Amino acid sequence: MKAKIKVMLKKSILDPQGKTVLHAIQDMNIGNFSDVRIGKYIEVSFNNSNLDSAKSEIDDICKKLLSNPVMEDYDFEIEEIN
Amino acid sequence: MKAKIKVMLKKSILDPQGKTVLHAIQDMNIGNFSDVRIGKYIEVSFNNSNLDSAKSEIDDICKKLLSNPVMEDYDFEIEEIN
Numbered sequence: 749m750k751a752k753i754k755v756m757l758k759k760s761i762l763d764p765q766g767k768t769v770l771h772a773i774q775d776m777n778i779g780n781f782s783d784v785r786i787g788k789y790i791e792v793s794f795n796n797s798n799l800d801s802a803k804s805e806i807d808d809i810c811k812k813l814l815s816n817p818v819m820e821d822y823d824f825e826i827e828e829i830n
Numbered sequence: 831m832k833a834k835i836k837v838m839l840k841k842s843i844l845d846p847q848g849k850t851v852l853h854a855i856q857d858m859n860i861g862n863f864s865d866v867r868i869g870k871y872i873e874v875s876f877n878n879s880n881l882d883s884a885k886s887e888i889d890d891i892c893k894k895l896l897s898n899p900v901m902e903d904y905d906f907e908i909e910e911i912n
Binding site: 755769773776778781782787788791794795802805812 | 836848851854855858860861862863864865866867868869871873874875876877887890895896
């Protein structure tokens with residue numbers, strides 16, 4: 749199976765990296781951009797025949813390893829691949 | 831509109847950060863994990879009433895600003911939000 753995980757700063761937390769990229773885009777004079785937020789995207793390949801236990805494993809590693817629960821939110825999808 | 835952009839190292843390029851996370855997951859003794867790859871996830875909010883021109887704007891900033899085309903591939907979806 750493959751899990752696709754997104755980890756983003758919580759909405760209430762300022763994202764200076766995103767702000768910097770927003771200013772760079774605005775300096776390029778293309779379009780009308782209002783906000784940029786930058787996070788992490790993680791693809792994990794693993795074997796597990798049971799979808800529920802796969803979800804709980806991925807939830808576990810998101811909480812313990814991939815995100816900082818004080819500042820970040822995570823979200824994932826699991827794809828079954830044969 | 832909102833663009834959701836993923837930037838990943840090309841498949842042929844080693845991802846040492848991903849390897850480190852893979853070893854950390856394996857040390858936790860949960861499940862049977864075989865690969866981890868880490869990239870960036872970027873959400874961009876902007877105004878554009880035309881979907882085709884929105885796509886070309888986002889493609890432009892991905893090429894010029896958000897990815898390194900020598901080492902990275904990008905991929906995006908655009909959502910219309912009112």
